[in-house]
Amino acid sequence: MNDNASMLIFDPFAGISGDxxxxxxxxxxxxxxxxxxxxxDLGIGPVEVHIESVNRRGIRAPHVRFxxxxxxxxxxxRHVVEIIDRxxxxxxxxxxxxxxxxxxxxxxxKVHGTTIEKVHFHEVGAMDAILxxxxxxxxxxxxxxxxxRTRPVTVGSGWVDxxxxxxxxxxxxxxxxxxxxxxxxxxxxxxxxxxxxxAILATLTEGRGVPNHFSVARTGFGAxxxxxxxxxxxxxxxxxxEIVAGEGDTDADAQEQVWLIQADMDDLSPEYLAGAQxxxxxxxxxxxxxxxxxxxxxRPGTRLEILAPAGRLEHLERVLFRATTTIGARRWPVERTxxxxxTEVTEWRGQRIRWKRVRLQDGTSRAKPEYEDIAAAARVLGxxxxxxxxxxxxxxxxxxxx
Numbered sequence: 349m350n351d352n353a354s355m356l357i358f359d360p361f362a363g364i365s366g367d368x369x370x371x372x373x374x375x376x377x378x379x380x381x382x383x384x385x386x387x388x389d390l391g392i393g394p395v396e397v398h399i400e401s402v403n404r405r406g407i408r409a410p411h412v413r414f415x416x417x418x419x420x421x422x423x424x425x426r427h428v429v430e431i432i433d434r435x436x437x438x439x440x441x442x443x444x445x446x447x448x449x450x451x452x453x454x455x456x457x458k459v460h461g462t463t464i465e466k467v468h469f470h471e472v473g474a475m476d477a478i479l480x481x482x483x484x485x486x487x488x489x490x491x492x493x494x495x496x497r498t499r500p501v502t503v504g505s506g507w508v509d510x511x512x513x514x515x516x517x518x519x520x521x522x523x524x525x526x527x528x529x530x531x532x533x534x535x536x537x538x539x540x541x542x543x544x545x546x547a548i549l550a551t552l553t554e555g556r557g558v559p560n561h562f563s564v565a566r567t568g569f570g571a572x573x574x575x576x577x578x579x580x581x582x583x584x585x586x587x588x589x590e591i592v593a594g595e596g597d598t599d600a601d602a603q604e605q606v607w608l609i610q611a612d613m614d615d616l617s618p619e620y621l622a623g624a625q626x627x628x629x630x631x632x633x634x635x636x637x638x639x640x641x642x643x644x645x646x647r648p649g650t651r652l653e654i655l656a657p658a659g660r661l662e663h664l665e666r667v668l669f670r671a672t673t674t675i676g677a678r679r680w681p682v683e684r685t686x687x688x689x690x691t692e693v694t695e696w697r698g699q700r701i702r703w704k705r706v707r708l709q710d711g712t713s714r715a716k717p718e719y720e721d722i723a724a725a726a727r728v729l730g731x732x733x734x735x736x737x738x739x740x741x742x743x744x745x746x747x748x749x750x
Contacts, residue, residue, distance in 0.1 A: 353565035354691035354702075356493040357558055357586035358549055360501045361579075363533070363540025365572055366480025368583040369548055371412045372570030373487040374399060376585050383412075386486055387479065389436045393417065395479065402571045405580035409569035414479050423469045425453040431478060437486055439724065444485040448547040455524035455543070477544045484548050492693050492702065493587070494718070496552040497559070501526060502533030504540035522546045528631070528663050529555040538576055545583075556632040557659035562588040589690055606634060607656045608682045609665060611674040612641060614649035621650060624671035631667040632660040655684070696736075696743055699725035 358364065374380055384397045396415040401408060428449050432442050453464040460467070488496070503518040503526070517539045518526070525546040533540055565587040572581040616624075625636045634655040643649035652672065656664045661679070668677060687706040692715065694701050701722070705715040717740055719733070726733045 353563075353587040353589045354493060355495040355497060355562065355588045355590060356488060356491075356552075357562070357588055358496070358498040358553060359584040359586060360499065360541065360545075360549065361533075361584065362536075362572070362581050363502045363504060363542075364545035364549055364583050365542040366477060366484065366544035366548060367412050368570040368572045368581075369484050369545060369585075370480055370487065370570065371399075371410045372568045372583045372585040373484065373491065374410050374412060374568070375570060376491070376566055376568030376587055378487045378491060382490060383483060383487070386437075386490075387414075387483065390482070391434055391436055392431060392475070392478075395475075402575075404569075404571050404575055404582050405578075407569055407580040407582050409571040409582045411571040411573070414476055416475055419475055425449060425464055425467060425469070428469065428478060432482060435482060437482065438489065439727070440720070441482065441485045441489050444551055445482045448481050448485070448544075448551040451525050451547045451550055452521065452543055455521040458524055459520045480544055481548060488552065491587075492691065494691060494702065495590075497556050498529065498549060498553040499558055500530040500532040501546075501549065502536055502540045503531050504536045504538050505534050506537050506539070508539040519543065525550050529553070530557070530659075536579070538574070554630055554632050555660070555663060557657060559590045562590050564588050605658065605681050606684055607658060607661050607679055609654040609656055609661070609668065609677050609679045610651065611668060611672065611677040612643060612649055612651050613672055613674045614643045614647040616650065616673045618650075620672075621652075624652070624668075627667055627671045628654055628664060631664055632657065633664055655682075696725065696740055697729060699728060701725065701740065 370383075374383065380397075380399050387395050387397050393416060398413045398415060399410050400413075402411045403409075429446055432445050432449075435442065437445075449469075450464070452469070453467045456467045456469075457464045503522070506517045507514055508517050508519060509515075518541060519539070522541060522543045525543060526541070526549075529550060567587070568585045569582040570585070572583075574581050621638055625638060628636045634657060636655075637653045639651045639653070641649050641651045652668070652674075654664055654668065656679075665677060665679070668674065687708065689704060689706045692703045692705055694703060699721070702718045703715045704718060705713050707713045717737070722733050722736045722740070725731075726736045729736070731739075
């Protein structure tokens with residue numbers, strides 16, 4: 349079993365909620381005592397974490413419940429952001445948590461015809477939802493996951509009673525949050541996916557699908573509150589590593605087919621090109637490259653090339669047309685060879701540093717630290733990223749070689 353699995357696969361065959369996700373992380377080896385300590389140190393008041401083992405139609409799974417003083421308030425996005433900013437958590441956890449709530453606010457604003465600043469959070473702004481989202485984002489960070497994928501999300505059908513009244517399932521805001529993600533389960537009765545669960549899933553995966561080949565390190569189930577007839581109300585999480593080449597593989601086994609999308613433009617200001625590149629990467633592109641080209645009438649332009657997984661091809665084209673001024677794009681299938689890789693974690697001056705190791709065809713390997721972790725360590729220690737990188741070179745760490 350590979351304990352360095354860096355990929356977390358969501359398998360929401362019964363839907364997803366915040367408490368289901370947190371419980372599944374506990375089942376996949378998130379230490380309950382670490383979770384209790386994290387909640388205690390958040391600085392948001394007295395909160396007890398209760399974890400119990402339940403049975404959902406034959407599947408044993410933990411269920412996580414928070415106990416805190418009753419609230420009688422509804423919050424706007426700025427109130428939630430203030431709570432998250434005050435939390436004792438690393439910046440990446442805070443940023444992901446705030447992004448999840450921003451997605452909810454954006455969806456609610458669209459549905460109700462208002463702005464995200466004026467959206468009045470009801471169930472999603474409650475302390476339970478805040479704890480679910482912050483703890484999930486901290487939990488995936490604690491477990492070292494860096495790559496998030498999802499299988500189709502079961503959304504359910506029927507009607508649900510919420511603060512605004514009786515709404516069809518999936519609720520309009522939930523459906524908007526899930527834009528670009530694969531959905532299923534319209535024949536399943538009841539609300540299977542909540543806005544909190546949808547926001548967590550969309551923020552972490554951006555709809556990225558599961559690779560064709562992967563190895564399973566461990567799995568976990570997280571129970572929801574309901575126990576409906578007909579199916580186990582649990583979320584399955586899979587800790588995995590993508591398989592590209594391995595022992596006994598031929599060189600052909602290291603090949604996979606992806607798509608190359610190419611577009612040229614001469615009327616987009618360079619200051620917006622970086623934003624388009626970031627939007628495409630966030631939407632699941634494997635790589636995005638910008639190159640200067642000469643275009644018609646002697647005009648200087650930019651060629652944008654996107655390496656896209658087959659399952660994200662159409663979604664990435666939609667993002668391309670939204671994020672740039674291009675009016676057309678070319679695409680064709682290409683083969684790529686990718687080295688086998690995994691992730692190791694070391695500690696340097698109290699800071700957690702992830703290393704990406706790749707194995708070459710001759711059996712040797714090389715490793716390099718993740719820049720995001722270097723930058724985060726630099727901010728905490730008051731150093732420059734270059735000084736942290738130099739310090740890592742001088743310290744014991746993952747070694748390349750046989």
